Amino acid sequence: MKSDAKAEVGQTESLEKGSVLKEILEANQKFIQQFQPVKLSHHPRKKIAVVTCMDTRLVDFLEPAMGLKRGDAKIIKNAGNTVPAEVIRSLAAAIYSLGVKEVLVVGHTHCGMAHVDEQKLANSMRENGISEEVIAGLNLKEWIGAISDEESNVKEMVKEIKASPVIPSQVPVHGLIIDIETGMLRVVA
Amino acid sequence: MKSDAKAEVGQTESLEKGSVLKEILEANQKFIQQFQPVKLSHHPRKKIAVVTCMDTRLVDFLEPAMGLKRGDAKIIKNAGNTVPAEVIRSLAAAIYSLGVKEVLVVGHTHCGMAHVDEQKLANSMRENGISEEVIAGLNLKEWIGAISDEESNVKEMVKEIKASPVIPSQVPVHGLIIDIETGMLRVVA
Structure with a gap:
């Protein structure tokens, strides 16, 4: 089949x-051999959406720390759990099409986005071959989505989501911070 | 402490x-009692970022199906693994500040964003109290980020990330689809 042939080509190129x-792909082979296929609803059982950070330390950590299992919640992740407009789009899809009735914004301690050094960022871009022209054309801190501190950022996000004209006023929106070392959750908004 | 007092108020309001x-919060109490605190780097061990969907069926499924553990990868999630500009912002943070050297866009079969019904969406917004004025002011399919099909969407995202002037040309960008029932990964770009 044409699409399979293409897939194989892509795969070989990457391996090279x-x-x-x-x-x-090797890990995937092992996984599918032991996994029992199951058909789940795409409507989350707990009717919640969680907005959080892309941080690698939250992987296989935030969900167990919240008692969330497969099928329980929609999870939205980006750098610094920020950018309200884009998060609101995903939340709208979750609320209007997927039965979500409650939203939790969960920031975390020691977030990289709270410690963005503009000069280091510019240098790293240069080292990676990005042109001076492109770098000069960006307001780096704004563009990368730097935040002042984790707690204020969560509070601001909760406020913006609640104030959005496309999010129903009856949907509760909570703000929490998770301690990235201990896993302890703290309600901040 | 003032911040704790505030947290408790917020918590009580929500519980009501x-x-x-x-x-x-109850699940969290149990989690922190058995979890051994550990200090991990925020630089992902496998130097990869994964861009995927907020789907509830991917929770505690995509990572094990890819052999990824805590600390291995940055994970970015939104409705339909789309919206290039916002994903590129998070990827830039991952590449320039967190040591990411490779990107994987992973769509999934039976994605809700590939089956957006404009009329149903408008009705659901109405039922949730959103005004006719707000609904009429939106190009609903575009606003919600509807996609035509899962595979084309992944290919398009890979293309846009590769073409971005702020993503280094030497960073490989792969596109995959995961079967939401079996967990099988297929390389498509």
């Missing part, structure tokens, strides 16, 4: 680059 | 609404 893809 | 928050 010595990428992590090979390792991931 | 009969929200899921109480259940989550």
